[in-house]
Amino acid sequence: MYNLGEIAKLINAELIGDAKFNISSLASIEQAQAQQLSYVVNNKYSKSLLESKAGAVIIHESLKDSCTTNALIVSDVYLAFAQVSHLFKHHVNHTIGIHHSAKINNANIASGCCISANVTIGTNTSLGGNTIVEDNTSIGENCIIGPNVTILQGSKIGNRVVIAPGAVIGSEGFGNARDANKHWHSIAHLGNVIIGDNVTIGANTTIDRGTLDDTYIHNGVRLDNLIHVAHNVVIDEDTAIAASTGIAGSTYIGKRCMIGGMVGIVGHLNICDDVVINAKSTVDKNITSPGMYTGIMPLMPHKKWQIVGVWLIKLDKIAKYLNIKLNHLKGN
Amino acid sequence: MYNLGEIAKLINAELIGDAKFNISSLASIEQAQAQQLSYVVNNKYSKSLLESKAGAVIIHESLKDSCTTNALIVSDVYLAFAQVSHLFKHHVNHTIGIHHSAKINNANIASGCCISANVTIGTNTSLGGNTIVEDNTSIGENCIIGPNVTILQGSKIGNRVVIAPGAVIGSEGFGNARDANKHWHSIAHLGNVIIGDNVTIGANTTIDRGTLDDTYIHNGVRLDNLIHVAHNVVIDEDTAIAASTGIAGSTYIGKRCMIGGMVGIVGHLNICDDVVINAKSTVDKNITSPGMYTGIMPLMPHKKWQIVGVWLIKLDKIAKYLNIKLNHLKGN
Amino acid sequence: MYNLGEIAKLINAELIGDAKFNISSLASIEQAQAQQLSYVVNNKYSKSLLESKAGAVIIHESLKDSCTTNALIVSDVYLAFAQVSHLFKHHVNHTIGIHHSAKINNANIASGCCISANVTIGTNTSLGGNTIVEDNTSIGENCIIGPNVTILQGSKIGNRVVIAPGAVIGSEGFGNARDANKHWHSIAHLGNVIIGDNVTIGANTTIDRGTLDDTYIHNGVRLDNLIHVAHNVVIDEDTAIAASTGIAGSTYIGKRCMIGGMVGIVGHLNICDDVVINAKSTVDKNITSPGMYTGIMPLMPHKKWQIVGVWLIKLDKIAKYLNIKLNHLKGN
Numbered sequence: 001m002y003n004l005g006e007i008a009k010l011i012n013a014e015l016i017g018d019a020k021f022n023i024s025s026l027a028s029i030e031q032a033q034a035q036q037l038s039y040v041v042n043n044k045y046s047k048s049l050l051e052s053k054a055g056a057v058i059i060h061e062s063l064k065d066s067c068t069t070n071a072l073i074v075s076d077v078y079l080a081f082a083q084v085s086h087l088f089k090h091h092v093n094h095t096i097g098i099h100h101s102a103k104i105n106n107a108n109i110a111s112g113c114c115i116s117a118n119v120t121i122g123t124n125t126s127l128g129g130n131t132i133v134e135d136n137t138s139i140g141e142n143c144i145i146g147p148n149v150t151i152l153q154g155s156k157i158g159n160r161v162v163i164a165p166g167a168v169i170g171s172e173g174f175g176n177a178r179d180a181n182k183h184w185h186s187i188a189h190l191g192n193v194i195i196g197d198n199v200t201i202g203a204n205t206t207i208d209r210g211t212l213d214d215t216y217i218h219n220g221v222r223l224d225n226l227i228h229v230a231h232n233v234v235i236d237e238d239t240a241i242a243a244s245t246g247i248a249g250s251t252y253i254g255k256r257c258m259i260g261g262m263v264g265i266v267g268h269l270n271i272c273d274d275v276v277i278n279a280k281s282t283v284d285k286n287i288t289s290p291g292m293y294t295g296i297m298p299l300m301p302h303k304k305w306q307i308v309g310v311w312l313i314k315l316d317k318i319a320k321y322l323n324i325k326l327n328h329l330k331g332n
Numbered sequence: 333m334y335n336l337g338e339i340a341k342l343i344n345a346e347l348i349g350d351a352k353f354n355i356s357s358l359a360s361i362e363q364a365q366a367q368q369l370s371y372v373v374n375n376k377y378s379k380s381l382l383e384s385k386a387g388a389v390i391i392h393e394s395l396k397d398s399c400t401t402n403a404l405i406v407s408d409v410y411l412a413f414a415q416v417s418h419l420f421k422h423h424v425n426h427t428i429g430i431h432h433s434a435k436i437n438n439a440n441i442a443s444g445c446c447i448s449a450n451v452t453i454g455t456n457t458s459l460g461g462n463t464i465v466e467d468n469t470s471i472g473e474n475c476i477i478g479p480n481v482t483i484l485q486g487s488k489i490g491n492r493v494v495i496a497p498g499a500v501i502g503s504e505g506f507g508n509a510r511d512a513n514k515h516w517h518s519i520a521h522l523g524n525v526i527i528g529d530n531v532t533i534g535a536n537t538t539i540d541r542g543t544l545d546d547t548y549i550h551n552g553v554r555l556d557n558l559i560h561v562a563h564n565v566v567i568d569e570d571t572a573i574a575a576s577t578g579i580a581g582s583t584y585i586g587k588r589c590m591i592g593g594m595v596g597i598v599g600h601l602n603i604c605d606d607v608v609i610n611a612k613s614t615v616d617k618n619i620t621s622p623g624m625y626t627g628i629m630p631l632m633p634h635k636k637w638q639i640v641g642v643w644l645i646k647l648d649k650i651a652k653y654l655n656i657k658l659n660h661l662k663g664n
Numbered sequence: 665m666y667n668l669g670e671i672a673k674l675i676n677a678e679l680i681g682d683a684k685f686n687i688s689s690l691a692s693i694e695q696a697q698a699q700q701l702s703y704v705v706n707n708k709y710s711k712s713l714l715e716s717k718a719g720a721v722i723i724h725e726s727l728k729d730s731c732t733t734n735a736l737i738v739s740d741v742y743l744a745f746a747q748v749s750h751l752f753k754h755h756v757n758h759t760i761g762i763h764h765s766a767k768i769n770n771a772n773i774a775s776g777c778c779i780s781a782n783v784t785i786g787t788n789t790s791l792g793g794n795t796i797v798e799d800n801t802s803i804g805e806n807c808i809i810g811p812n813v814t815i816l817q818g819s820k821i822g823n824r825v826v827i828a829p830g831a832v833i834g835s836e837g838f839g840n841a842r843d844a845n846k847h848w849h850s851i852a853h854l855g856n857v858i859i860g861d862n863v864t865i866g867a868n869t870t871i872d873r874g875t876l877d878d879t880y881i882h883n884g885v886r887l888d889n890l891i892h893v894a895h896n897v898v899i900d901e902d903t904a905i906a907a908s909t910g911i912a913g914s915t916y917i918g919k920r921c922m923i924g925g926m927v928g929i930v931g932h933l934n935i936c937d938d939v940v941i942n943a944k945s946t947v948d949k950n951i952t953s954p955g956m957y958t959g960i961m962p963l964m965p966h967k968k969w970q971i972v973g974v975w976l977i978k979l980d981k982i983a984k985y986l987n988i989k990l991n992h993l994k995g996n
Contacts, residue, residue, distance in 0.1 A: 300625065316642070326646075
């Protein structure tokens, strides 16, 4: 618990409001409640700011007039948020073996595991050797967690979940704010990872925790090996994703999708239900219709590829030379 | 050991044959022997079905006439196979330290390792700290296995093999059957991983076990870091594969190939000997001639790429507008 | 310490010089000093060879005349170098718990960690459970090293460094010499990994050690999850790289670059400061101007992609059919 005076000092903010006002935690502008601090990075969110129930908000001075609550005025809002986030980061204590407060109900824990404070593990769940489960994690019934897995604090894992060796659940998201000197400042990720029932997670796959809200893997999802799931990604029910695919932050993937191997999906996208993406494709825009999508360069003998490539990077010039206009190509 | 009556009940099959007939294990239709159960997913395999020595087969009723042995008739053969597979999955017991049945011949085992039942480890082999070796695994002589490695049950590893930290050998394959409600059902992978002599495997690389047959890494193969090798892949002698490449299920890669980094190779392909694939290419068809292959989009300044892209996705329309036919392009 | 007579025998070389001359270590031709052995693979380096201070050099006989020091004449220099490299590889001893020679200054070491000989760990640094730190490693102050991390011998890590779970620092590089029978021979990597201050390294990311010189991650660099950094890569200050990207050997990446996810960067390239590479692009040539670069195939409905692809791989033939020459496209 920090009061606004302390926070203003940390981030070098002008405080408009009550310095003694206590902040319990951080939240997004839409979700923040009376004791929570939020932030708004630009004017696009001025309506959300006006309607927010947040107890206080970090804003740029240009948004002062849209703010009806305590305001912390700074020149770089995102950087200030990065700095404040660390105040509210849960501190993890190391545990030797199984912490006395852990509730383990007829589970099978191999040697070398560390199970920290307030962990609950359900009936018939099995943990392989040298697996780490940090505090406040819950793991349901009939799960099979492999050896050398790392499950970081606050993760919530459902029933009948399989996690293969080497997977990491709840690692910090890759969110960084850049200061005026172009140095990066990490954002402490305060959300968790939530995993539903009947989910499988492949070997050495990594799932980052959310920034403020949670990263969410819904019931029935199948993730293969070496997949990267970034902070605040939501993968909806019964979607299957093949190996080495990467999903950047805050992207939503609908139900019953099938994503091939080594697909790259950029951040903040929305992919609807029942989409199939072929292996190695790049998804850089929303997908709003079910169906199969592809975007890869065909494989050619190297010499052929070199010759084709020469013309490929000149397609605009070819069109100009042939006096082809885009509107010539409509409707045919 | 289960009899056909029990299996028919589990998968809700109509049994044509002897309910007391005992099944010892599962096998593919070509390899199955008298005490084994197999399955055939579609009519393409009716000849194999006719010629099979399997003791029993899971089939759709449309294949009844091609079946000369005990038959389990179901509406969804692949789903039934997924369900049956779990009956024959080897159950792993956790071990503390080194199991008394392990045969370790002058090897150097670091602290924190778990070596399970019936493991054999050859002379002068070294295991780094916190490495897990599950039961029935064999590791040859003069191997260097790094710390935090996971070697799952039944793996066979030759002599002079180097496995870097964090690698996972023998993880479950990514095979799932989908039911009528679009829920996924994992297939229990019953094959193993076989690794020949003089193989090196990079850090955090994952090699999945086979479904019924084995995943096979032949003598002299070099695998870099963060590579994904799926179930039933075969990589033949002296092939080298650079980092972050992924190989989907059941693909065969010939001898002395050189595969660049971050190449994606789709499943069920056949790549002949002495093939070179440049980094980042996608291989989506068989390669039948030695030589060098490439398939990547050239890097451009972003603005250039945007302009080229506009025309690229209209190549078919440009051809139509210019009245170019494919047969115009032959022979020139 | 080996003398040239012993080394000549190992690699089956003709020695021109002093068989009793002692070699302390290996170094590149430019950096080698009086007690060091180097090698030159082809005639391009004859000037470096002439100017070298190396105590001895492995060369092909065609370079004999450019050599003013002790020479080991072989037919395959790179293969001979691979063989010699193993003589000078540091041998790691396993440690149980914390070695008595480790200097740990008020750090917080979780259970299951192995800290080997001559390791130093600074004040307020924390190591998660089951993490391995091999000998001669130094870790600075206020670092947070996650669970299940592997830090291999000789790594130098600065202050305020965060290493996420499952990361591997200092794994062997992927350098192999091929003999006349097309068998691979690993090169023992004798360089280290150097990590500056304020660096973050994501979950399951792997950073290989250098061949002779070091792999270098400078101050302020941010690396996301599942990234591969090959031997002798240098990533300069304040560069951020998103998940699943791979960087091949000996590439230099400048300051303040932002590299998207799943980018592939081939080896021996030079990327200047302030470059932005969009996700999934392939970098296969030097980048000498700051700015944003892209090289990906646009995503299309699969049927559209199939049709476009037909024409794409015939671009050269279309140009020929239309009688377009490259010089037609200049200046427009």
